[in-house]
Amino acid sequence: MTLQxxxxxxxxxxxxxxxxxxxxxxAREFGVFAAxxxxxxxxxxxxxxxxxxxxLLSIAQQIAILGIVATGMTFLVIAGEIDLSVGxxxxxxxxxxxxxxxxxxVPIGTAAPLAILTGAAVGLVNGLITTKFKIPSFVxxxxxxSVLRGAALLLANGVPVRGSRxxxxxxxxxxxxxxxxxxxxxxxxxxxxxxxxxxTKTKFGFDVYSVGGNRSAAAGAGIPADRVKISCxxxxxxxxxxxxxxxxxxxxxxxxxxxxGFELGVIAAVVVGGAGLAGGTGSLLGTLLGAVxxxxxxxxLVLFGVDGNWQQVATGxxxxxxxxxxxxxxRRSPHRRH
Amino acid sequence: MTNPLSxxxxxxxxxxxxxxxxxxxxxxxxxxxxxxxxxxxxxGPQKGKKVIFVVHDKNPFFAPVQRGFEDxxxxxxxxxxxxxxxxxxxxxxxxxxxxxxxxxPDGVIFTRIDNSSFDGNIRNALAGGTKVILxxxxxxxxxxxxxxxxxxxxxxxxxxxxRQIAEYAKKRTGRSSGVIVCGNFAPGxxxxxxxxxGIKQGIEASNKENGTSYTTEVLVTSTDESKAVxxxxxxxxxxxxxxxxxxxxAFDHQFVATWAKGKNLTGKFGVGGFDLVQPVLDAVKDGxxxxxxxxxxxxxxxxxxxxxxxxxxxxxxxxxxDTGAEVVNASNIAAVAKREARFS
Numbered sequence: 001m002t003l004q005x006x007x008x009x010x011x012x013x014x015x016x017x018x019x020x021x022x023x024x025x026x027a028r029e030f031g032v033f034a035a036x037x038x039x040x041x042x043x044x045x046x047x048x049x050x051x052x053x054x055x056l057l058s059i060a061q062q063i064a065i066l067g068i069v070a071t072g073m074t075f076l077v078i079a080g081e082i083d084l085s086v087g088x089x090x091x092x093x094x095x096x097x098x099x100x101x102x103x104x105x106v107p108i109g110t111a112a113p114l115a116i117l118t119g120a121a122v123g124l125v126n127g128l129i130t131t132k133f134k135i136p137s138f139v140x141x142x143x144x145x146s147v148l149r150g151a152a153l154l155l156a157n158g159v160p161v162r163g164s165r166x167x168x169x170x171x172x173x174x175x176x177x178x179x180x181x182x183x184x185x186x187x188x189x190x191x192x193x194x195x196x197x198x199x200t201k202t203k204f205g206f207d208v209y210s211v212g213g214n215r216s217a218a219a220g221a222g223i224p225a226d227r228v229k230i231s232c233x234x235x236x237x238x239x240x241x242x243x244x245x246x247x248x249x250x251x252x253x254x255x256x257x258x259x260x261g262f263e264l265g266v267i268a269a270v271v272v273g274g275a276g277l278a279g280g281t282g283s284l285l286g287t288l289l290g291a292v293x294x295x296x297x298x299x300x301l302v303l304f305g306v307d308g309n310w311q312q313v314a315t316g317x318x319x320x321x322x323x324x325x326x327x328x329x330x331r332r333s334p335h336r337r338h
Numbered sequence: 339m340t341n342p343l344s345x346x347x348x349x350x351x352x353x354x355x356x357x358x359x360x361x362x363x364x365x366x367x368x369x370x371x372x373x374x375x376x377x378x379x380x381x382g383p384q385k386g387k388k389v390i391f392v393v394h395d396k397n398p399f400f401a402p403v404q405r406g407f408e409d410x411x412x413x414x415x416x417x418x419x420x421x422x423x424x425x426x427x428x429x430x431x432x433x434x435x436x437x438x439x440x441x442x443p444d445g446v447i448f449t450r451i452d453n454s455s456f457d458g459n460i461r462n463a464l465a466g467g468t469k470v471i472l473x474x475x476x477x478x479x480x481x482x483x484x485x486x487x488x489x490x491x492x493x494x495x496x497x498x499x500x501r502q503i504a505e506y507a508k509k510r511t512g513r514s515s516g517v518i519v520c521g522n523f524a525p526g527x528x529x530x531x532x533x534x535x536g537i538k539q540g541i542e543a544s545n546k547e548n549g550t551s552y553t554t555e556v557l558v559t560s561t562d563e564s565k566a567v568x569x570x571x572x573x574x575x576x577x578x579x580x581x582x583x584x585x586x587x588a589f590d591h592q593f594v595a596t597w598a599k600g601k602n603l604t605g606k607f608g609v610g611g612f613d614l615v616q617p618v619l620d621a622v623k624d625g626x627x628x629x630x631x632x633x634x635x636x637x638x639x640x641x642x643x644x645x646x647x648x649x650x651x652x653x654x655x656x657x658x659x660d661t662g663a664e665v666v667n668a669s670n671i672a673a674v675a676k677r678e679a680r681f682s
Contacts, residue, residue: 048441055440062433153558158525160428160452247429252454255428256526262429302437308396308421 029286032274035322036289039296047303055299057180063295064184065090067288068243069262070269071195072123072236074287077270078199079232080212080279081137083126085144086240087262092152093119093244094254098161108164116241122148123237127230137233145263149256156256163248173249184246191239196284208232212279269294272322293322382415384650389643390438391447393422393474394431395524397561398615399589399635402678403474406639407447414647425561426524428455435459445469445646451528453477460485469649471656473642474635475529486649486656488642490633492529495663496536497543499585499610499631502665504544504552506608506628507583514550516582519573521611523559523566523590530587533612537585552582559590566593571601586611592618595626614666614678622671632664632674 043050050056069086076083093115100111126144130137155161164170175183199205210218211225218225248254273290275282297318301311391407393400404420411418421438423430432455438446439462446463450456450472460483463470472480476487503518518541520534538554545551557573559566570593574581584594584607591611595618598604610629611618621627638661645656666674 052440055437058436058440062436065429153525156526158522159528159531160455160526162454250458251428251432252457253452255452255455257426257524258428260425260427261423262427298433299437299440302390302419302421302434303441305417305419305441307419308393311421312424 029274029283029289031325031327032272032286032289032293032322035272035325036293036296038325039293039300039318039322043296043300043303047300050300050303053180055303057182057185059292059295059299060185060188061182062299063291064182064188065243065247066262066265066269066294067188067291068191068246069236069240070266070273070287070291071191071284072232072239073266073270074273074275074282074284075195075199075208075232076137076229076236077267077275077277078212078279078282079208079229080215081127081130081229081232082267082277083123083141083233083236084138084263085122085126085141085148086236086266087259087264088145088148088152089119089122089237089240090244090247090259090262091254091256092122092148092155093241094248094258095152095156095161095256097245097248098163098254099155101164102162108166108169111164112169112245115245116238119237119239119241119244120234121237123233123235123240124230126237127233130233131226131229149260152256152258156254158256160253160255163251163253165252170249170252173246184250187242187246191242192284192288199284204228204231209280212281214280265294268319272319294319382413384647385415386417387414387445387650388417388419388441388443389445389447389646390419390421390441390443391473391639391642392431392435392438392449393420394428394449394451395426396422396424399613400474401615402635403639405680406636406641407643408639410640410643410647414643416643426451426527428452432456432459436462439463439466439468443468444650445471447471447473447642447646449474450477450480451475453479469646471642471646471649473638477528484655486642486645486658488638488645488659488661490661490663492532493536493539495612495631495633496533496538496587497540498536498663498665499533499612500537500540500542501544502540502629502631503537503583503585503608503610504541504548504550506610507552508548508550508608510605510608510628511582513582514552516552517577517580518552518554518583518585518608519581520554520556521559521570521584521586521590521594522556523561523586523588525558533587537587541585559586559593561590563593563596566590567597567600570594570597574601574603581607583608584610589613589615589618589630591627591630592621595621599626614674616678619666619671619675619678622666622668623675625668629665629667632662632666634661634664637661 073083073086096118097111097115100106100114101108126140129135129140173183177183199208207223207228210223211228215225269290270287272293273286275286297315301314306314389411407420408418421434435448435456436459439459446468448456448470460470470485472485472487474489476489480487507518520537522530522534524530534556541552541554557569559569584591586594589611591609594609604626609627612631614630614632618627618630622630641659648654649656
């Protein structure tokens with residue numbers, strides 16, 4: 001095992017040994033998995049229509065965009081950084097895409113990759129400013145949040161911009177390739193699967209854990225911490241671009257206020273999924289379950305007939321309860337005992 | 339245990355009595371009005387029907403909309419639910435609408451703030467036999483769905499606002515030229531953008547009719563009072579006395595009133611805007627706001643629900659209902675304030 005892998009291993013949970021039950025109980029995700037099951041059971045018993053196929057697929061469709069951006073954010077949080085600008089970037093990229101297609105006349109096949117590249121470029125700039133100027137990422141991205149929201153409003157001239165009507169594009173990003181199954185769900189699954197592979201099986205993934213877990217040790221081991229962090233920022237930006245492309249295909253237009261407060265939902269999914277904001281911990285399976293929890297709570301509160309104002313209270317309380325349950329279970333799991 | 343006759347005991351006892359006296363001396367500041375629906379839920383001619391109202395933003399404007407909806411729902415015996423994101427968010431609204439439809443309601447009432455994002459849900463609802471009414475905002479082409487709409491014509495209402503502010507600018511300053519600031523706390527909201535467009539048109543029309551030459555400048559404000567006041571103050575400072583009026587696209591003229599009072603500038607320019615939330619009515623009453631345009635939000639809940647009820651039984655198709663642009667100023671504020679008190 002190389003020194004880099006040893007450092008990474010110190011901050012990752014090895015859930016590959018022992019019996020399946022022991023592995024399950026030892027997995028970092030067990031806490032959030034338990035919370036998901038509890039919430040699911042409560043909703044299945046109490047909310048009429050919750051288990052209907054249409055409803056479950058609708059929940060999956062609703063968490064797809066959040067889950068895709070949260071995938072990038074998980075890399076960033078594990079690396080010890082955060083991006084508060086993803087909501088505004090989501091809005092800006094959606095507007096950029098719609099504007100390129102309907103105001104400039106760029107074909108959607110070119111405009112969509114351009115929007116993703118713009119997202120990566122914005123992430124790159126955030127990462128460069130954070131690492132080279134040694135400014136905390138929450139300050140840099142807080143500034144970016146404001147800049148990008150203003151840019152979206154300027155580009156859209158304050159009004160929603162119509163998106164592409166290309167049926168092939170709409171079918172690809174938000175169609176229904178299988179009955180009742182929206183394409184954005186498949187995009188989410190593919191992105192999470194690739195992300196999980198990169199995070200757990202590649203050198204880059206080990207480096208991300210190492211940099212977030214102990215930066216000085218990582219530097220001592222020759223891991224280029226700045227480059228790893230900048231890559232995570234760029235990845236988050238690019239995945240936000242993917243989410244924006246899907247959104248424009250799904251809704252058919254781009255509103256410059258898209259993504260208002262979206263960053264909080266993304267961060268909530270990552271944190272509910274067990275990632276620590278101090279860096280070094282977290283997993284994509286946990287984040288996916290975190291996104292599922294937030295999506296299920298939002299959906300179930302409507303099915304339960306809860307009034308809008310109470311939904312805000314209930315959502316916050318349930319997310320807190322899920323995090324507490326996650327922590328409680330994680331503390332009791334075997335891997336915490338060594 | 340403390341000896342009541344010791345110095346500490348006397349101090350504690352005396353302090354407690356003085357504290358209790360002070361508390362008792364404070365008169366209750368509980369306001370009358372407010373609360374839930376005036377009507378008791380239960381029996382009604384359409385008992386058991388489930389109707390869900392999804393708005394795009396749960397700002398204070400929607401409180402009377404919700405009340406109108408719930409009042410009518412209670413009369414009918416409906417199970418009602420009123421939901422929406424805490425701040426304007428198209429994606430979240432679309433998701434809430436989808437969840438609402440999964441709850442298998444008999445009818446839904448939606449706000450439609452752009453021309454495409456909500457169409458999938460509207461089509462799904464209609465295809466599934468769920469009745470749909472639009473309220474507050476419908477978009478340009480809602481007729482394609484063959485559904486009803488209850489709300490204001492935003493451009494015409496903006497024109498009324500533009501004419502009013504031009505009149506008050508002249509009255510307050512005596513000047514025939516100067517800047518009228520058009521405030522918008524939610525750029526991107528089609529309703530507010532249309533009102534701003536209408537305000538500019540109204541001012542232009544007034545200029546032509548009255549020989550004035552007022553110009554307009556758009557200011558992005560906020561629903562957050564401190565942020566709004568700060569941008570209003572910065573705008574005023576930057577124009578160095580050139581501002582003759584403030585015409586806000588929603589209820590942000592209450593922030594102009596707050597700022598003007600703080601700076602002792604009340605009456606130095608015309609101030610107007612939209613909506614009849616309590617702080618706006620209070621400011622009209624004390625002269626800090628010259629006028630505000632109501633759009634009968636109660637009707638946007640009540641009438642929308644009534645159109646839905648008619649569609650349920652006997653089955654009349656719904657249509658457009660204009661909730662108008664009621665001008666509220668010093669001449670009618672007492673009656674309007676009394677009417678609106680039940681929603682405060």
